[in-house]
Amino acid sequence: MADISPDLFMDAVLAYQQTAAIKAALELDLFSEIGKGNGTSESLARTTGAAVRGIRILCDYLTARGHLEKQGDQYRLTQSTAAFLDRRSPSFMGSVVEYLAAPEMIDLFLDDPAAFVRNGGSIGLANNAPNHPIWVKFARAMGPSRGPLATKIASELADLSPRKVLDVAAGHGMFGIAIARTVAGAQVTAVDWEAVLSVARENADAAGVSGRYHTLGGSAFETEWGSGFDLVLLANFLHQLDRDGCVALLRKARASLAPGGRGVAIEFLLNEDRVTPRFSAMFAFQMLGSTPQGEAYTAREFEDIGREAGFASVIAKPLPPTPQSLILFEQA
Amino acid sequence: MADISPDLFMDAVLAYQQTAAIKAALELDLFSEIGKGNGTSESLARTTGAAVRGIRILCDYLTARGHLEKQGDQYRLTQSTAAFLDRRSPSFMGSVVEYLAAPEMIDLFLDDPAAFVRNGGSIGLANNAPNHPIWVKFARAMGPSRGPLATKIASELADLSPRKVLDVAAGHGMFGIAIARTVAGAQVTAVDWEAVLSVARENADAAGVSGRYHTLGGSAFETEWGSGFDLVLLANFLHQLDRDGCVALLRKARASLAPGGRGVAIEFLLNEDRVTPRFSAMFAFQMLGSTPQGEAYTAREFEDIGREAGFASVIAKPLPPTPQSLILFEQA
Numbered sequence A, B: 001m002a003d004i005s006p007d008l009f010m011d012a013v014l015a016y017q018q019t020a021a022i023k024a025a026l027e028l029d030l031f032s033e034i035g036k037g038n039g040t041s042e043s044l045a046r047t048t049g050a051a052v053r054g055i056r057i058l059c060d061y062l063t064a065r066g067h068l069e070k071q072g073d074q075y076r077l078t079q080s081t082a083a084f085l086d087r088r089s090p091s092f093m094g095s096v097v098e099y100l101a102a103p104e105m106i107d108l109f110l111d112d113p114a115a116f117v118r119n120g121g122s123i124g125l126a127n128n129a130p131n132h133p134i135w136v137k138f139a140r141a142m143g144p145s146r147g148p149l150a151t152k153i154a155s156e157l158a159d160l161s162p163r164k165v166l167d168v169a170a171g172h173g174m175f176g177i178a179i180a181r182t183v184a185g186a187q188v189t190a191v192d193w194e195a196v197l198s199v200a201r202e203n204a205d206a207a208g209v210s211g212r213y214h215t216l217g218g219s220a221f222e223t224e225w226g227s228g229f230d231l232v233l234l235a236n237f238l239h240q241l242d243r244d245g246c247v248a249l250l251r252k253a254r255a256s257l258a259p260g261g262r263g264v265a266i267e268f269l270l271n272e273d274r275v276t277p278r279f280s281a282m283f284a285f286q287m288l289g290s291t292p293q294g295e296a297y298t299a300r301e302f303e304d305i306g307r308e309a310g311f312a313s314v315i316a317k318p319l320p321p322t323p324q325s326l327i328l329f330e331q332a
Helices: A007-013 A016-027 A030-035 A041-048 A052-064 A079-085 A094-100 A103-110 A113-119 A134-145 A147-158 A174-182 A194-206 A243-255 A278-290 A299-308 B007-013 B016-027 B030-035 B041-048 B052-064 B079-085 B094-100 B103-110 B113-119 B134-145 B147-160 B174-182 B194-206 B243-255 B278-290 B299-308
Strands: A068-071 A074-077 A164-168 A187-192 A213-217 A229-235 A257-267 A313-318 A325-330 B068-071 B074-077 B164-168 B187-192 B213-217 B229-235 B257-267 B313-318 B325-330
Touching (some): A016 A030, A016 A052, A016 A094, A016 A103, A016 B016, A016 B103, A016 B278, A030 A052, A030 A079, A041 A052, A052 B278, A074 A079, A079 B007, A094 B007, A103 A278, A103 B016, A113 A278, A113 B016, A113 B052, A134 A147, A134 A194, A147 A174, A164 A174, A174 A187, A174 A194, A174 A229, A187 A194, A243 A257, A243 A299, A278 B016, B016 B030, B016 B052, B016 B103, B030 B041, B030 B052, B030 B074, B030 B079, B041 B052, B094 B134, B113 B278, B134 B147, B134 B194, B147 B229, B174 B187, B174 B213, B229 B243, B243 B257, B243 B299, B243 B325, B257 B299
Parallel strands (some): A164 A187, A164 A229, A229 A257, B164 B229, B187 B213, B229 B257
Antiparallel strands (some): A068 A074, A257 A325, A313 A325, B068 B074, B313 B325
16 A cells, blocks of 8 residues: 555646746756856856745756756756756757747647547647748757757668658758768758748758758648659658558658658657557657647558558667657668 | 666656646546546547547556556556546545646746746745635645545644634635544634635535634734634645745744644655755745745754744654644744
């Protein structure tokens, strides 16, 4: 009986306060200040311009939740916090809060949580609507920390020596751009809403590949993609669609491939139990609340989807330590 | 290096979705339905009127987060979920979401999280304003699950045979009511805003002690309490005040006690490190975001506060398995 406790429930009820604490800390750039050696509430209050009392209670909370360490009255970054939340770190990923915990995302989940469960999908954010401004926010917030994963994927794909690559629903464009950087001479065409493509073009400029970077504005479903591609990238896009949508998009991908070309998805794969890995089950719920028909799929489901779309084989490769997998859709 | 991971950060960024999931499940009364033996997405969709797809993804999420168990396509309650979230359980506490995750509480934390840290206290909810409707919500939401703790505390205090008890900022009134039930003949007077006292009176009626239950409407600080009390209860009230407010309120309590009478607080005590127990550190942050000056205190701080208010000794007693402690302020 000793392990019967309301703690897990209470933690979930109050979980929104975790989001608030991490957003407050990032806005105050608290982690960078601690990383610079400002270790006490007093010195942090001075450098962030916040009340000592507010900083003290926030830092104690962040310590209690494992984001900081505390010795006496000195706060220190954990190794993970130093790697990902200190703005001076090359692997800084704090900007993802600007999308993942954006006010409009939070509202989608907390305005009426039972409504999207009843409906079997979000009734809020029209993420299929042309040019929804959330996708510009997505591109700006998620792009900066995608570099390492994009480079890893590009090196996985470099063996295929793709010359002509299509990046569908490219967003920040980081995945296609990494291929352009890794594979000399590769030409990359990004498809997305025009406003989003301007972010991708900035990133291509910054990466020095804009001479081989092309864009096609419009809906992934309605745009004429062209043909002869060695790779059609579907990076974090299929999970926004239902099964039929995935099949339709993969058919379109197959039709635009050169002989021997491949469709390549980046996805959060669920195991057959659909509750592990935990991040994928969490991700499916994120899609339930924020898209009309999206969710997470299993490797077997993607295999079925790929075959229905006319591909001969489907190969899933985990991308540790990330929670994502690469899925290759291959022609006969 | 293997333990350097963004997982804890990502979990915090997305934590608001935990709150959404638990609110959705409670609103759909999902846990009671699973408790009745509706174990599949299909049967749960039928009984809750929700889409199968919504139920499946929600239940998988709740399983991934430890609130449910899953075998094949059958969901089951964990022991803790059965005890606290199945509406048919005598220890059901699901109604706390109506206050702790109420839209106005969530807004206080998520509208501008850095603002209350900068300010060193909430600038939103005017919880000291007369008759703020949030306190009626508090009383209705928190009362139903306070029974077991209130009974435990009443039995701790029964040895003192209090005849005249004052319950300050009584809210739902459950703590004073439990004393009235446990100590034959004890007269209890509750102080709170009039609208809140109507909830306390309903609870006193339901407990069969309304003949010995009296009310005094108004601010705890401004109301004339009277004198000759054997106990002045300050249940979950001091944490809403700053140190000076605690001293002032305890002085007022001492002045209204009979000789030998005691002040009795119920509180979330922090250890000297201020980051353990975790729930108390979390609670301090909850007070930072939702009150102008409240937080959590250590036993030593309450001892200092009590002495400054003129009490001779202060004794803290943990109330396991709850995260709360009983604090007795004793006269010479």
